[in-house]
Amino acid sequence: DQQVKQNSPSLSVQEGRISILNCDYTNSMFDYFLWYKKYPAEGPTFLISISSIKDKNEDGRFTVFLNKSAKHLSLHIVPSQPGDSAVYFCAAVTSGTYKYIFGTGTRLKVLA
Amino acid sequence: GAVVSQHPSWVICKSGTSVKIECRSLDFQATTMFWYRQFPKQSLMLMATSNEGSKATYEQGVEKDKFLINHASLTLSTLTVTSAHPEDSSFYICSARDWKVRTGQETQYFGPGTRLLVL
Numbered sequence: 001d002q003q004v005k006q007n008s009p010s011l012s013v014q015e016g017r018i019s020i021l022n023c024d025y026t027n028s029m030f031d032y033f034l035w036y037k038k039y040p041a042e043g044p045t046f047l048i049s050i051s052s053i054k055d056k057n058e059d060g061r062f063t064v065f066l067n068k069s070a071k072h073l074s075l076h077i078v079p080s081q082p083g084d085s086a087v088y089f090c091a092a093v094t095s096g097t098y099k100y101i102f103g104t105g106t107r108l109k110v111l112a
Numbered sequence: 113g114a115v116v117s118q119h120p121s122w123v124i125c126k127s128g129t130s131v132k133i134e135c136r137s138l139d140f141q142a143t144t145m146f147w148y149r150q151f152p153k154q155s156l157m158l159m160a161t162s163n164e165g166s167k168a169t170y171e172q173g174v175e176k177d178k179f180l181i182n183h184a185s186l187t188l189s190t191l192t193v194t195s196a197h198p199e200d201s202s203f204y205i206c207s208a209r210d211w212k213v214r215t216g217q218e219t220q221y222f223g224p225g226t227r228l229l230v231l
Binding site: 034043 | 116118144146154155156158161203205207209218219220221223224225227
């Protein structure tokens with residue numbers, strides 16, 4: 001049972017435009033969400049997180065939106081840059097469990 | 113962000129041998145570390161949770177006698193793949209939990225991964 005889903009395996013965006021990566025979850029006990037970026041043969045790099053008490057968190061070019069009623073979160077990257085090309089994973093966790101549940105990832109390609 | 117290292121980054125071994133992978137948190141203390149495995153084009157699969165000074169907690173389907181975990185200090189956890197076989201070939205990634213007491217915020221920081229190839 002996939003509790004965290006990223007339904008788009010890949011996404012291509014023109015440089016300078018906005019990239020929107022989506023993530024859906026099923027477990028209502030999740031209360032903390034994170035986005036990671038991963039290059040091939042490397043470990044994931046933490047990008048941004050959001051607690052369930054918020055619906056938006058912004059850090060530079062990265063903004064994460066959380067819609068608890070829809071059990072949906074998204075990562076917006078604007079403007080997109082070629083260096084953003086990577087696989088992006090969303091992760092969800094229930095406080096106190098420490099156990100992150102990862103989505104299957106979305107491969108973002110930013111075209112120059 | 114915080115730095116987590118893994119060693120080795122690449123290992124090729126013969127079937128039947130054991131391989132040890134080290135995971136270190138370089139600039140913070142981590143009472144909890146995690147070991148993941150990633151298959152090609154798939155997500156990260158949590159194998160076990162490593163707690164400093166106590167036994168690791170393994171996920172369902174992960175053989176604890178096959179994947180030995182030791183968390184001897186607040187900055188070091190090791191994963192030993194015992195009697196490795198070709199099906200153990202994979203990309204192994206560790207992470208360390210950094211918990212800020214003051215803010216209550218926690219984040220897992222990942223190591224760069226270890227690619228294991230068992231011949």
